[in-house]
Amino acid sequence: MLDALGDPTRRVILETLRTGGPCSVGVLAERVPVSRPAISQHLKVLGAVGLVRHESRGTRNIYRVHQSGLDELRNWLDRFWGDALDAYADHVRRTEEERK
Amino acid sequence: MLDALGDPTRRVILETLRTGGPCSVGVLAERVPVSRPAISQHLKVLGAVGLVRHESRGTRNIYRVHQSGLDELRNWLDRFWGDALDAYADHVRRTEEERK
DNA sequence: TTGGTTCGTTAGTGGCAACTTACCGTTCGT
DNA sequence: ACGAACGGTAAGTTGCCACTAACGAACCAA
Numbered sequence: 001m002l003d004a005l006g007d008p009t010r011r012v013i014l015e016t017l018r019t020g021g022p023c024s025v026g027v028l029a030e031r032v033p034v035s036r037p038a039i040s041q042h043l044k045v046l047g048a049v050g051l052v053r054h055e056s057r058g059t060r061n062i063y064r065v066h067q068s069g070l071d072e073l074r075n076w077l078d079r080f081w082g083d084a085l086d087a088y089a090d091h092v093r094r095t096e097e098e099r100k
Numbered sequence: 101m102l103d104a105l106g107d108p109t110r111r112v113i114l115e116t117l118r119t120g121g122p123c124s125v126g127v128l129a130e131r132v133p134v135s136r137p138a139i140s141q142h143l144k145v146l147g148a149v150g151l152v153r154h155e156s157r158g159t160r161n162i163y164r165v166h167q168s169g170l171d172e173l174r175n176w177l178d179r180f181w182g183d184a185l186d187a188y189a190d191h192v193r194r195t196e197e198e199r200k
Numbered sequence: 201t202t203g204g205t206t207c208g209t210t211a212g213t214g215g216c217a218a219c220t221t222a223c224c225g226t227t228c229g230t
Numbered sequence: 231a232c233g234a235a236c237g238g239t240a241a242g243t244t245g246c247c248a249c250t251a252a253c254g255a256a257c258c259a260a
Contacts, residue, residue: 006106
């Protein structure tokens with residue numbers, strides 16, 4: 001998931017899909033300075049983690065951003081930050097006891 | 101920012117800091133199966149994007165997770181999803197007109 | 201001051217993944 | 231049914247980044 005967002009090209013692809021709306025692979029290859037097969041590979045990765053969905057329209061596949069991946073990221077964020085605060089509180093309490 | 105979270109080792113370091121609370125570089129090197137210099141380099145990257153803060157305690161530096169990076173990520177998420185919906189609405193309207 | 205930690209930095213290497221070129225399957229128009 | 235367009239896949243290369251090893255700096259204790 002975060003691995004998928006780690007690549008700059010994939011983020012550009014997502015940005016393009018976000019600002020330009022859903023579009024085909026060929027159009028994406030025109031807008032992003034990268035060959036068409038590279039686009040395909042990245043879309044495969046993005047699709048595997050639920051960040052994009054594709055829909056076959058004749059010979060061309062229309063890709064669009066999908067929500068599930070973003071939701072998962074948000075949940076991870078919430079849980080992460082909550083646990084970090086708890087762990088910090090524990091740490092403070094522990095060092096407090098050591099000082100005695 | 102997302103580049104920083106893209107590396108698995110860095111996520112492990114963050115997880116370690118989160119669950120175990122703040123700790124020094126040497127302790128991190130013990131808990132994460134990676135050499136100490138590698139830890140230093142990763143902490144440098146994580147610090148550059150505001151995900152961790154360090155505080156010099158004598159010869160040793162205590163690192164802890166910091167909020168600003170997470171906040172920035174959350175803001176990005178919110179704006180991303182909102183814009184994606186708008187762009188999708190535009191796209192629907194545009195294809196609707198082309199159908200005429 | 202001297203020895204022992206603790207940490208940051210540099211140089212160098214190995215491995216992985218992103219990219220391109222070439223090829224093949226699929227689908228639509230004629 | 232045939233040609234063309236669109237897209238996914240395979241193989242191969244290149245570039246980048248994570249990692250280790252060695253060195254150097256700062257700090258504390260004696």
